[in-house]
Structure formats: structure tokens, C-alpha cells
Amino acid sequence: MFRKLGPGVLVAAAFIGPGTITACTIAGVGFGYALLWAMLLSIIATIILQEMSARVGVVTQKGLAEVIREELTVSWIRFLVMGIILSAIVIGNTAYEAGNISGATLGLQVLLGFNYASFYPWVIGGIAFLLLYFGSYKTLEKVFIALVLMMSISFVLTALLTKPDISEVITGLFIPVFPENGLFTIIALVGTTVVPYNLFLHASLIREKWNSADDLASVRRDTFISIGLGGLVSIAIIISAAAITSTEVNDALDLAKGLEPLYGKSAKFLMGIGLFSAGITSAITAPLAAAYVANSCFGWNTNVSDVRFRIVWMVVLLVGVFSLSFGIRPIVIIQFAQVANGLLLPIIGIILIWIVNKSSVLGIFKNTYGQNIAAIIIMVIIIVLGAKSIFSVFGIIG
Secondary structure, three states: OHHHOOHHHHHHHHHOOHHHHHHHHHHHHHHOOOOHHHHHHHHHHHHHHHHHHHHHHHHHOOOHHHHHHHHOOOHHHHHHHHHHHHHHHHHHHHHHHHHHHHHHHHHHHHHHOOOOHHHHHHHHHHHHHHHHHHOOHHHHHHHHHHHHHHHHHHHHHHHHHOOOOHHHHHHHHHOOOOOOOOHHHHHHHHHHHOOHHHHHHHHHHHHHHOOOHHHHHHHHHHHHHHHHHHHHHHHHHHHHHHOOOOOOOOOHHHHHHHHHHHHOHHHHHHHHHHHHHHHHHHHHHHHHHHHHHHHHHOOOOOOOOOHHHHHHHHHHHHHHHHHHHOOOOOHHHHHHHHHHHHHHHHHHHHHHHHHOOOHHHHHHHOOOHHHHHHHHHHHHHHHHHHHHHHHHHOOOOO
């Protein structure tokens, strides 16, 4: 089964980053199993959206941004949408890369201690650089399959160590509740899973493994299994965090420390491996996604070894390492990226639904009525997420 997995694994690895782990930790500590349904909903939404994006990629053999550029025939609309995509993905991923690298750094701190913590970002950056520079798609695919499996095993075993009440877990998964002060946590769980740059990354990577609409069944199987594994990891983190009674657990490192007195060093060790795997996957996929988006938006039609492609991911990666190493937090750029992402989610969601309903693009593989109904429901969620992201930047909501 694992030999048949492909780009979906990179998508799963991309959304299980520091933000997802922190959001899941806060959800588990603050609300126990009550918000497991929100994560399950997020995974279902991600599978539906990523399947549409992957379908565009395998049928057209083009990146999503490239298809959007070709289909938007009104020049000013095309210019506006391409500008938002570039701002949200390229500039946004540059701003957030320090956070991605910090996730892997947390894992090394758990495993190796704090004595050499100042060198950890450079170690992570070096690993990411070598994989991106020398690794082919097939190499990256194998690395990410291994990392996702490590995350899955580590976090699931950690969750099992907490001996959760199975009936309460099932209730939390399938019976939606809205606990007091839980709305923003619900939105955070969805927002860290339904990631806009993954839509572009998925459509571009599809061409590296499959080159025909005849492979659509394999594409869908890969998407379902890979993102399902990612969802299992997220659910396991929530279950693990629910076992902690302390209210001072605010992030994944606190979760690792909090589990140690309850379940021994084994839980802490497993958390450290999971944190390292989650952080390094995001640290690699964010620069890769930025490079693919720039490639599509500017119409370069290059491969991963092209100088322009490499310059984009190098800039994203190096900015992240330098920012984290010297404690620089470009708040203005981050706020700009948040606004751009808030705009991008609903805009790309609407455009994606429009594209997958065009016979001129997908022919007989366009959306069915059932797929459209599911997509419209997801769009409501996306619009709420986009509004929340923008409003929070300007202080309209907390």
C-alpha cells in the first residue's frame, strides 16, 4: 500500500505542522474529547478539496495556478487573483517558515535537551536544504512517507498510553458540541488543516507521479489514505492532550513535558520524534509549495532543478532559519500574510469549484451534483475562516 502512495503524503505532511500540533494540543487540554468532531470535519473537508485540486492536476497536467491564469480571461481579475496567490503563498510561506522550523526544533529539544538549542535551526535548515537541492521527487516521496509513518506511530502510541475512554472518543468524534469559549478553537482546528497552499502543491506534484486521467482512481486512493493518516495523527494529539489536567499546557513542548510524569519517558520520547517529524515536513513543503506557485504564476514551466525554482525555495528556507536563529519576528509581514491567506481561502475555493465544473477543463471528469453540494458546504466554512483571519489581524475579534 505504501509503495502506491504519492503526492497525498506530502499534503498530509504539510498540514501536520507546528500550528496543527499546537491547535490540537490546546483543543485537547481545554475541551477534552469534545472537539474531535471538528477535526474529523476538517479532514473530510480537506479530502474533498484536495481531491478536486488533484483531479485538475492529473487531467490537465498543469499546476492549479496555471489553470487559473488561463481560465481567467479578464486581465484585471487575472492580475488581482495572481497577486493574491503570490502574496499568500510565496510571501506568506516565507513569513511562516520560522514557525515551521521551530516545530522540528521543539522535537530536538525534547530528544536532545536545550544545551545546543541555538544550533538546532541550522541543523533543520541544513537537512531541508539537502533534501530539496539533491532530492528528486521520488526521494522526497520516500522521505515523507517515512516521516508521516513516524508521526502516525509516535502520536498514536502516545495516545494509546493515555488509555482513553473509547466511548467518550466515539462521542466526541460523531456528536458535535460547541462548548463555551470553544468557537475560535474549532476555527483554528479547521484552519490549520484546510491549508490553501496545499491545493497548489497537490496539483503540481500530481504530474510528478501520474500523467493521465486513467490514473484518477490511484490519485483518489492516495488522497484518501494519506490525508486520512494525517487526520489520525491530529486526532491522536487531541486524545493525548486530553489526558493532561494542567491548564498551563499551551503548546506541543508543554504537552511532551506534561505527559512525562504521567506515562514516563517513553511518552516524551515518542512526542519528541513526532514533533521533529512534523516540524521538518512543514519546513520542507512550505518552500516547495512557494516555488511551485511562483513557477505556475509566472509561467516558467520549469522543473525542480531550474535556477529560478531553486532561488524561490532557498529564499523561503533561509529567511526562516535566519529569523528563528536571531529572534526576528517580522510581524508586519506575518500580518500581511494572514490577510492575504484570509482572502485566498474563499477566492480560491470559489474559483476551484468553478474550474472543476467546466467541461472545457475536465471534460467528463467534472464535478457531480453530490460533489458540488459537499463543496458548497465547505465553502461556508472557508468563508468563516477567511473572515476570522482578516478580522483578527485588525483586532475586530480576538
